[in-house]
Amino acid sequence: NAGVMQNPRHLVRRRGQEARLRCSPMKGHSHVYWYRQLPEEGLKFMVYLQKENIIDESGMPKERFSAEFPKEGPSILRIQQVVRGDSAAYFCASSRDRGQTYEQYFGPGTRLTVT
Amino acid sequence: AQTVTQSQPEMSVQEAETVTLSCTYDTSESDYYLFWYKQPPSRQMILVIRQEAYKQQNATENRFSVNFQKAAKSFSLKISDSQLGDAAMYFCALTLVYGQNFVFGPGTRLSVLP
Numbered sequence: 001n002a003g004v005m006q007n008p009r010h011l012v013r014r015r016g017q018e019a020r021l022r023c024s025p026m027k028g029h030s031h032v033y034w035y036r037q038l039p040e041e042g043l044k045f046m047v048y049l050q051k052e053n054i055i056d057e058s059g060m061p062k063e064r065f066s067a068e069f070p071k072e073g074p075s076i077l078r079i080q081q082v083v084r085g086d087s088a089a090y091f092c093a094s095s096r097d098r099g100q101t102y103e104q105y106f107g108p109g110t111r112l113t114v115t
Numbered sequence: 116a117q118t119v120t121q122s123q124p125e126m127s128v129q130e131a132e133t134v135t136l137s138c139t140y141d142t143s144e145s146d147y148y149l150f151w152y153k154q155p156p157s158r159q160m161i162l163v164i165r166q167e168a169y170k171q172q173n174a175t176e177n178r179f180s181v182n183f184q185k186a187a188k189s190f191s192l193k194i195s196d197s198q199l200g201d202a203a204m205y206f207c208a209l210t211l212v213y214g215q216n217f218v219f220g221p222g223t224r225l226s227v228l229p
Binding site for chain 2: 041043044048055059091093108111
């Protein structure tokens with residue numbers, strides 16, 4: 001039973017480019033959560049999605065960041081016009097049902113470096 | 116809103132000894148879960164132990180145990196017989212029973228000395 005998968009594991013982008021991070025939840029899970037970890041800090045919640053719906057995006061920066069979880073395929077976190085401050089590790093987690101955050105399983109993360 | 120605080124940025128322990136990592140939190144809710152996660156250099160988030168707030172008994176997982184003081188809103192992690200592989204960042208986290216996300220503390224970096 002494959003766990004939460006994220007790709008790429010490492011992503012390098014120049015300032016101004018777009019970054020696309022992908023997350024495939026565990027089999028049977030339809031809820032996805034994205035977190036960002038800045039260097040030497042804990043994880044910070046960004047957005048919570050169910051298939052085809054954004055449930056809570058209270059942690060998302062207002063500009064340049066967007067997320068989606070289509071009916072088919074992985075969840076995508078998109079960062080447009082990246083800046084150096086976007087360099088961080090981005091983690092995805094998934095759960096089977098809504099409200100079951102205590103059963104969230106984390107992926108290995110994507111480390112984004114902006115040069 | 117929920118907050119989680121870890122007041123020890125770094126800790127060290129001698130191999131085979133015992134170490135305790137501190138965590139305090141704040142929430143106005145009565146139903147929640149508390150967690151300790153380990154993050155080794157690989158950056159994978161590994162669940163160490165979980166505590167349901169409604170349970171008075173402290174959770175234990177092999178060499179890892181917690182001291183959960185609900186009234187004091189304290190949730191410390193004790194690692195017994197420390198091993199070199201225990202060296203990592205340790206994060207304390209909280210989620211409400213019907214919440215939608217984890218709230219993490221800033222982490223404690225644990226070094227294990229041979």
